[in-house]
Amino acid sequence: MSGILYVVATPIGNLNDITFRAVDILKSVDFIATEDTRTTGKLLKHYSISTKMISYHEHNEILSADNICNLLEAGKEVALVSDAGTPCISDPGYRVVHQAKIIGFQVISIPGASSVTSALSVSGLPTDHFYFEGFLPRKKGRKTRFEFLCNLEATIVIFESPMRLLKTLSHINDFMGERVVSVCRELTKIYEETYMGTVSDSIEYFSKSKIRGEIVILIAKEGYKI
Numbered sequence: 001m002s003g004i005l006y007v008v009a010t011p012i013g014n015l016n017d018i019t020f021r022a023v024d025i026l027k028s029v030d031f032i033a034t035e036d037t038r039t040t041g042k043l044l045k046h047y048s049i050s051t052k053m054i055s056y057h058e059h060n061e062i063l064s065a066d067n068i069c070n071l072l073e074a075g076k077e078v079a080l081v082s083d084a085g086t087p088c089i090s091d092p093g094y095r096v097v098h099q100a101k102i103i104g105f106q107v108i109s110i111p112g113a114s115s116v117t118s119a120l121s122v123s124g125l126p127t128d129h130f131y132f133e134g135f136l137p138r139k140k141g142r143k144t145r146f147e148f149l150c151n152l153e154a155t156i157v158i159f160e161s162p163m164r165l166l167k168t169l170s171h172i173n174d175f176m177g178e179r180v181v182s183v184c185r186e187l188t189k190i191y192e193e194t195y196m197g198t199v200s201d202s203i204e205y206f207s208k209s210k211i212r213g214e215i216v217i218l219i220a221k222e223g224y225k226i
Contacts, residue, residue, distance in 0.1 A: 003030075003072040005100045006079045007093070009086040009112030012214075013188035015046050017113045023047050025110050030076040033068055035092055039083045051079075058092045065099040072105045079110075086114045090134040090159055115187055116157055119216035123182035124196045126224070129154035136160075136168065146175035149219070156219040162211040166203060172219060173199045180220040186213035196226065 006025050011017040026032060026049050034040035037053045044051070056064035068078055080087050080096055087093035100107050120127045131154045136145055149156050160168050165183070172179060182196040183206070191213065195205055 002105050003074070003076040003078065005068070005072060005097070005105055005107045006077065006110050007087050007097060007107065008079045008081050008110040009114065010040070010043055010081050010084060011188065012084045012113045012115050012118065013186065013192075015043060017188055018043075018047075019110070019112050022110050022112055023049070026051060026079055026081075028077070029079045031071060032079045032081060033064065033096065034081050035083045040081055056080075056092060056096060061092050061095045065096045068096055069099055069103055069105065072100060072103075084113075084115075086112065089114065089116060089132075113188070115159075115184075115214070115216055118187050119157065119182075119184040119194075119218060120155070122184065122187075122194050123155070123218045124194075124226075125155045125180065125182050125218050125220045127155060130157055130218075131155070132157045134159050138164075142171070143175065146171060150176045150222070153221050155221065158217040158219070160215045160217055162213060162215060165206060165211050165215055165217075168217065169199055169203045169206070172217075173203070176219065177222065179222065180224050180226050182218040182220075184216040184218070185211070187216070189213065 008022050008025055029051060032051050032053045033056050034053050035057050037055055071078055080093055082091040097107055116132055120130060131152050133156055136142055179199050181199050181202050183202055185193045
């Protein structure tokens, strides 16, 4: 009898942001496949979950997909989690899910926290149409990506690190013009902050202090005003 692969969303910061169903699944499965056992271990300890963890990450994902599918073939149930948020969204996990689907195993979503939808909901920008870019290329292909994004009739969602925030805001101004942006920082955590304004105003604002935390930048379509 084939097992089941559960794709389980975990908190993006605040450990209370997990569903009852997710906790039940993490307690009941045979294994939890995790990106980082240390990070997931803190969550499991918080909820008194003793399920055995196995490691998968971007450097061993192909081998891990084989191992996880072998467990499913043996009738085991496996929960797939990332360090934070929903697996496979700019995180490892796609190859595991893809291989499980191709073979024919049941794959079930256990939905929950996502920095993409969280940022959109508090951004103050239109959300009827949005495009998820994720992390931009650091060097090669960066200008090409901005040229593509420039023509989209939608709010654009970008992930960024604190040390590259000002550089990316400057590139938005250079390649896309004076757009309205919303910068979401430390979502769900103590120092959560969302700043909405023109890209020039945002550069001035974030230049005044040390930037910390994971960041989501949302860019309004051309012509949008506040």
